[in-house]
Amino acid sequence: MVQKLTQWTETASQTAGPYVHIGCIPTFAGIEGVYPEDLGLSPISIAAKGQVITITGSLFDGTGWAIRDAMIESWQADGAGLYAGQVGADPNVSGFCRFAADKDTGEFILKTIKPGPVKNRDGKMMAPHISLWIVARGINIGLSTRVYFDDEDNSADPLLVRIEQGPRVDSLIAKKTAAWQYRFDIRLQGQGETVFLDL
Amino acid sequence: MSDHSSLMPRRREMHPEPYWTDYKTSLTRSPNLPLLSMESTVSEETGPRFGHNLLGSLDNNLILNYSQGKELAIGERIRVHGCVLDETGRGVPHTLVEIWQANAGGRYRHVKDTYFAPLDPNFGGCGRTITDENGFYEFMTIRPGAYPWPNRANDWRPMHIHFSIFGHAFGQRLISQMYFQGDPLIDLCPIAATVRDRSQLDALVAPLDIQQSRGMDYLAYKFDIVLRGRRQTMFENKPEGM
Numbered sequence: 001m002v003q004k005l006t007q008w009t010e011t012a013s014q015t016a017g018p019y020v021h022i023g024c025i026p027t028f029a030g031i032e033g034v035y036p037e038d039l040g041l042s043p044i045s046i047a048a049k050g051q052v053i054t055i056t057g058s059l060f061d062g063t064g065w066a067i068r069d070a071m072i073e074s075w076q077a078d079g080a081g082l083y084a085g086q087v088g089a090d091p092n093v094s095g096f097c098r099f100a101a102d103k104d105t106g107e108f109i110l111k112t113i114k115p116g117p118v119k120n121r122d123g124k125m126m127a128p129h130i131s132l133w134i135v136a137r138g139i140n141i142g143l144s145t146r147v148y149f150d151d152e153d154n155s156a157d158p159l160l161v162r163i164e165q166g167p168r169v170d171s172l173i174a175k176k177t178a179a180w181q182y183r184f185d186i187r188l189q190g191q192g193e194t195v196f197l198d199l
Numbered sequence: 200m201s202d203h204s205s206l207m208p209r210r211r212e213m214h215p216e217p218y219w220t221d222y223k224t225s226l227t228r229s230p231n232l233p234l235l236s237m238e239s240t241v242s243e244e245t246g247p248r249f250g251h252n253l254l255g256s257l258d259n260n261l262i263l264n265y266s267q268g269k270e271l272a273i274g275e276r277i278r279v280h281g282c283v284l285d286e287t288g289r290g291v292p293h294t295l296v297e298i299w300q301a302n303a304g305g306r307y308r309h310v311k312d313t314y315f316a317p318l319d320p321n322f323g324g325c326g327r328t329i330t331d332e333n334g335f336y337e338f339m340t341i342r343p344g345a346y347p348w349p350n351r352a353n354d355w356r357p358m359h360i361h362f363s364i365f366g367h368a369f370g371q372r373l374i375s376q377m378y379f380q381g382d383p384l385i386d387l388c389p390i391a392a393t394v395r396d397r398s399q400l401d402a403l404v405a406p407l408d409i410q411q412s413r414g415m416d417y418l419a420y421k422f423d424i425v426l427r428g429r430r431q432t433m434f435e436n437k438p439e440g441m
């Protein structure tokens with residue numbers, strides 16, 4: 001026998017189901033008056049430093065259908081690459097946003113500021129990126145991915161360089177469509193499948 | 200040790216199968232390709248924090264929060280309480296816990312829920328709280344009803360409450376469901392069955408906590424939640440290759 005490792009196991013995930021909006025963004029779901037407003041309406045306030053950008057996209061299932069019942073959360077650094085809570089971070093950047101696809105168009109929109117490059121613990125720089133976490137009916141454990149930008153130098157990003165198949169890197173890169181506007185589509189399965197992360 | 204060490208890798212075998220034949224919607228919403236696994240970075244090791252000033256006084260009372268304290272929701276009164284801890288066994292203080300659920304008849308207040316069990320005019324179905332300095336939380340609510348759902352022709356969800364928990368790092372983010380001790384529908388449910396490890400499924404089932412129940416008032420159920428932990432070491436913050 002040996003000493004017992006006193007460790008707990010993470011609680012198993014379960015799907016967020018079709019009614020995740022009731023719990024996380026109830027006003028969006030039509031339940032008004034319980035909270036003054038939904039959590040995470042915007043990751044920035046007016047005075048945030050940096051370039052305001054808009055990211056538009058859809059979330060496609062394995063058949064190519066833009067799903068309407070997901071909830072997406074984003075987490076990002078401020079314009080200087082610092083996360084809320086870190087010393088010197090911009091007090092006008094919470095960095096956190098919750099959003100859902102429009103029920104008619106199937107498109108989501110994230111309005112935020114462009115994050116700066118982020119220094120990791122080992123001193124290496126990560127290219128500007130926004131982390132996403134996606135939950136929905138049929139997704140049994142939340143899916144993580146990142147949004148990078150096609151007008152930034154992504155060549156030395158420590159995560160992107162780990163992706164073996166060059167073309168798959170594209171699935172994590174938002175494409176500029178106009179000044180300060182980007183397109184970022186997420187494909188859950190199949191052709192052009194987005195790279196999902198486990199980190 | 201500090202908030203600046205890496206997260207323990209997620210033990211995916213302890214989580215649901217993403218692709219599960221008996222849960223039909225998962226078939227087109229689960230990636231075919233493997234996840235890219237790496238050690239966590241600052242982007243996963245930091246996360247949003249919410250203060251207690253976010254909360255209204257009825258936020259964690261689903262019996263009262265939809266009517267703003269004017270009327271009681273219909274159903275069996277229950278108190279759900281527990282601790283949010285991490286894989287090292289320590290309580291996770293001051294973290295947001297959100298829940299949502301069907302009413303006592305098994306109906307959600309949602310345009311897409313067309314089950315003919317009636318809506319309760321005094322039940323919205325959402326609540327939230329923030330854990331105390333030791334990681335404890337509690338809700339007052341009513342026991343949700345089981346409900347049928349469109350999957351196979353005769354599938355029923357066991358009574359359950361959906362939970363969303365933040366922790367202190369975006370990489371700890373978790374959504375799960377709490378089931379109730381003794382519910383025979385758990386073992387028939389294809390969503391519960393996505394968790395292949397029996398002890399992990401058992402850990403989603405809240406026991407009746409009669410000692411914490413209150414006579415003539417409510418039954419208590421206890422539901423502890425474990426989030427990913429951080430490696431406890433001073434040996435991480437070093438230049439690369441050293």
Ligand SMILES: [Fe+2]
Binds near residue numbers: 359
């Ligand atoms: Fe449910």
